Amino acid sequence: MAVQGRLADDGAPDEEASRLESLLGLHSVKGSHYAQYRGVEQRLTRVVEALDRISRALVQTGEGPETLVLSVVRAVQEHLDAEWVVFALCDGELDRTGPRHLMMGRDGTIYAFEGVHVARTPSHLPDEVLNRLNDILRNQMTRLKRPMVDDHHVHVPLHLDGRVVGGLSAWTPEHKVVDSADPVVLRILARQAAVALLNAALLEESRHQLARAEQAFAQATAQAADLAVRNTELQRTQRELSAVMRQRLVTEERERIARELHDSVTQSVLSAGVHIEVCRMESDPKTADRLEVAGRLTRNAVEQLRSVIYALNQAPSVEGLSLGEVLDELCSMHLPKELETQVRVTGRIRDLPDDIQHAVLRIAGEALFNTAVHSEANTARVDLTYLDDAVQLAVDDDGVGDPGHLRRVLRAATLGDLAGRHRGLANMAARADELGGELRIRRSRLGGVRIVVTIPAVESRRGRATPSEQEVIR
16 A cells, blocks of 8 residues: 655645655555554554553552462463463572462463462473473572573563562464563563562561561460469468468567566566555554555456456457557557557558568557556557658657657667666667668657657668667667
């Protein structure tokens, strides 16, 4: 087919028409132009078809690596009308993803030795196909690190982060010659496959990390639950031990008071009664009558003391009582009855370690006993204060005691100068010091003596200070 150019008014061909005919290759004088046009048109058509196949392969990315690789291999086979297409990853590369390899024949059948659900296990492969597969899998890529193009064969390596991780190869039939655009198409498809496999490997790694994190979280949750149960059991045991300890302390305090009354007070009253009876027998009638009354009062006092001693030996249970309530129970044990006692608790009440509770109760018992026996007080007040990082016990009375004298007595008792007398003050100071605390003796606002003990409510311990270091006796 020829297109005749327009003639000018003088019969010569129009110049503009001649240029157009030359560009299109349609001038009848140049018969080869039409053949070139047909060749260009065919190449453009193949490129457009290749781009369409590439785009169809790209949209398979979201369906997973296997679907994408199958789409890439199928696009290569359709583009080249290939007899065989081989895709493979080198051993040791992208270990957490797949497929590791697959092949496609001219009829579209997929072959693989493992790892591809829709593939068949090949029973026979051309030697060149099998050798190429082995070369890529075994990473024997010396001559395959660069693209290879022959008339009926094309190979492109799969590059990732500057290294070769696999390859894509195709063989065409005799009637199909590879042209210069075909390696470009394969490189685009190979790159997309490599990126998709890398993303799949990262996703698989993320899944493994997530699974490990979930497993670790489950283990941590189980451990936390177990620790919570153990902590609950520990707290219950601690409460039970504290209750037992408080019961033992109350019992021991009652026994100590009963022993003191029996060994000292009762014996003194009995001795006084004996002397009164002797004096009554040697006195005149008027004096004898008065001594008779004194003797009767003495006998009554002994009976009352025996009753009190019996009651003290019948220790009540303090199970479930708080530290403040046990202190109140201690106050009820100390004689005389004329001594009015009061217990006040302030601050945020909380459980304290057993050794601190033990020290507080021992010191309180000792201070109250001293008040009852030595101070001639009418009123005693016990203050238990829970501080942020410590617990403070204060025992006040309105008696006749002298704080300065007691500090001197404490210093002497600590140095061992009193041969066992007045050891109560030294014992109280020692108990506080063993727990990192301190004991002070001051004048009370009630008029008598104020004994203050402060003990840290944490596991801080210090060595016992020397008497010169104890602020309590300054």
